[in-house]
Amino acid sequence: MNQPxxxxxxxxxxxxxxxVHKTPLFESALLNKWLGHRIIFKAECLQKIGAFKLRGAVNVLAHHAECGTLPQRVVANSSGNHAQAVAYAASLYNIPVTIFAAKSISPIKAAATKSYGADLKLYDSRPEADEAVSEAAQLPGTLWIPPFNDKDVIAGQGTAALEAIEEAGNVDAVFAPCGGGGLLSGSFLATRGMLPDAKVIGAEPxxxxxxxxxxxxxxxETLPGPAQTLADGAATPSVGEHTFAFLQELDDFYEVDEIQIAYWTQWLQHLLKLHIEPTSAMTMAxxxxxxxxxxxxxxxxxxxSGGNISAxxxxxxxxxxxxxxxPMICPEEESQHEQHL
Structure with missing residues (x-):
């Protein structure tokens, strides 16, 4: 397996x-006081299309352009942000794109995906959408851009942490949410490359x-059915072989309940004055x-990770x-802690 x-x-x-935008860093003096530590936030919610996913999608097509191998058409499967990212990235190169998604896709993400010129095909479940995109990818001249399990996608997502560390300087720990693991894997690569002693920690619903x-x-492991969580960006059925290898190298990993996801979404929006997705806020637990x-x-x-939220x-x-x-700090209430290393 050729890892990034x-x-x-x-x-x-x-x-x-x-x-793509070089997104800014934010922090809250009040939050820092409450937690007793300095917490710096990389605001990919202010990225074009409203999420970090654009970085990976653009890197895939930019790499193909660099090699002179741009496809005739692009297909992708996604729960939302990746759909928008691929649609936008393909539009940069005037390449037709079809997105395959479950009917549970966030309406606001579905509308945005169409607005970037994509043909959106909806299925009853994510596995059905995944099977359909796999079939479509067999057509000649077609490039399938996966949501996370791809070398160029992971490398592209890692540029967010790279930018943040270059601007912030030394940090002791880097936190990222985990759906399929692309952002977390890329953040791991960037952090280990820039700050070998810093911890890299993930969180999921x-x-x-x-x-x-x-x-x-x-x-x-694969989820037995559709996940019911506010953090829809992290409702991926399973991680991939590329991302799983990086997840196994993490310093720590946490599971976060729905109350904490709602709690931290409210508080981060209030403290940072940013429109933040539940998937992003979840990591605060x-x-x-x-x-x-x-x-x-x-x-x-x-x-x-993003800021696209439906009504x-x-x-x-x-x-x-x-x-x-x-914010009251109590590990037992904040999350279920999973220590793996």
Missing amino acids: TFDDVLNAAKRIQGK ANANDAAKSLQSGII AVAAWAVENETPKTALVML TSMQKIWQQDYLLQP
Whole structure:
């Protein structure tokens, strides 16, 4: 298996320069005071298409352009942000694109995908969409851009952490959410390349804990059915062989319940004044638990993966007002901790 390396992340950064935004860093003095540590946020919610996914998709096509092998058409399967990313990236090269997705796709992400010129085909379940895209990819001149299990995709996603570390300087830990594991794998590569001693820590919904189960068993596990979670960007049925290899090298991994996902979505939106997806905010449960475990003040970098939220999701997030309770740090309540190393 040909795995991406830190050099691939560096090359990706050169390829996508000027085609994606260099997103800013944010922090909250109040949050830092509450947690007793400095928490820096990489705001990929301000990326074009509203998510980090654009980096990987653009890197794939930019690499093909570099090699003179651009396809006649592009296909992809996605729960939302990757769909938008591939549609936008393909439009940069005037390549027709078809996206295959489950009918549960966020309406706002579906609308955005179509607005970038993609033909969107919907199926009853994610496995059905995955099977359909696999068949479509067999047509001559067709390139299938996977959501995460691809060398160029992972390298492209790693450029977000690379940028953040270059700007922030030394950090003690890097946190990222885990769906299929592309952002987390890329962040691992960038962090190990830039700051070998920094911890790399992941988080996923307890309701979609295929990665945690895979880390426990040592083999890739698949969710038995569609995941019911606010963090729709992390509802992937399983990780891939490329990303799983990196997940096994992580320093720590956490499962986060739905209350904590809603809680931290509200608080981060309030403290940072940013429109942040539940998948992004979920990672803060892991940060809070890490903060308790480290008595000496440290610096953490948190990858905010995106900011595309449907009205339905927003209503669910705000069914209860958690802003009445400032962040209380208690590892047992914050998340279910999975130690694998």
